[in-house]
Amino acid sequence: MRKTFFFLVSFALLTSLGAQVTFVIESLPDYTPPDDIIYIAGSLNGWSPGDPAYVLKKSEDEKWSFTADAVTEGTMIEFKFTRGSWETVEKGPLGEEMNNREFTYGNGDTIPVTIHNWFDFSAPVDSTAAWNVSILDEEFYMPQLDRKRRIWIYLPPDYNESSRQYTGVIHARRSKPF
Numbered sequence: 001m002r003k004t005f006f007f008l009v010s011f012a013l014l015t016s017l018g019a020q021v022t023f024v025i026e027s028l029p030d031y032t033p034p035d036d037i038i039y040i041a042g043s044l045n046g047w048s049p050g051d052p053a054y055v056l057k058k059s060e061d062e063k064w065s066f067t068a069d070a071v072t073e074g075t076m077i078e079f080k081f082t083r084g085s086w087e088t089v090e091k092g093p094l095g096e097e098m099n100n101r102e103f104t105y106g107n108g109d110t111i112p113v114t115i116h117n118w119f120d121f122s123a124p125v126d127s128t129a130a131w132n133v134s135i136l137d138e139e140f141y142m143p144q145l146d147r148k149r150r151i152w153i154y155l156p157p158d159y160n161e162s163s164r165q166y167t168g169v170i171h172a173r174r175s176k177p178f
Helices: 002-017
Strands: 019-027 039-042 064-071 076-082 101-104 109-114 133-142 147-154
Antiparallel strands (some): 039 076, 076 101
C-alpha cells in the first residue's frame, strides 16, 4: 500500500513537471540562406541568439523544429527566432519589428511557426529617426550585467543653431528584444 502511494505521488509529480513544447517552422522566407542555422532565443536561454544548445533541427522535409526541455506546466516563456545573431532576427510580414512571441507550457504541445522576414534582408521600415540620431557605441559593455548594448544619442533638430539650454534626459532603448 505504501509503495503504491509513493509510486502514484511520484508519477503525478513527474507528469506535472514534464510539460514540453515543440516548435515547428512551417514557413520561412524563400530567400533564407540554405546553409544557415536557425536558433530560438528567449527567456528560456537568457536571450542568447546563437546558443548552440538551442539550434533547430532540419528534417528531411525541410522543416525546422526544436523541442524545449520539460518544465512545470503553466510556465510562460518569451522568444524569437534568429539565424545566430540579433542582426539576423525574424521580422514581421512588412519587415517591421515584432513583439516577442509568447508561449505558456501545457503538456506535449506542438506549435507551428511562420517566419515572414529576416532583419538582415528586410527593407527599412519607415522610421521617426532623423539625421540627428547617432549611434555612439555599438557594443557598450556594462560589467554589472555582463552585457553589451548599443548607445544612441538624439539631439533636437535645432540643437546646433539654437541658443536654448537643453537639460540632459536619458532614455534607454534596448538593442535586443524584450
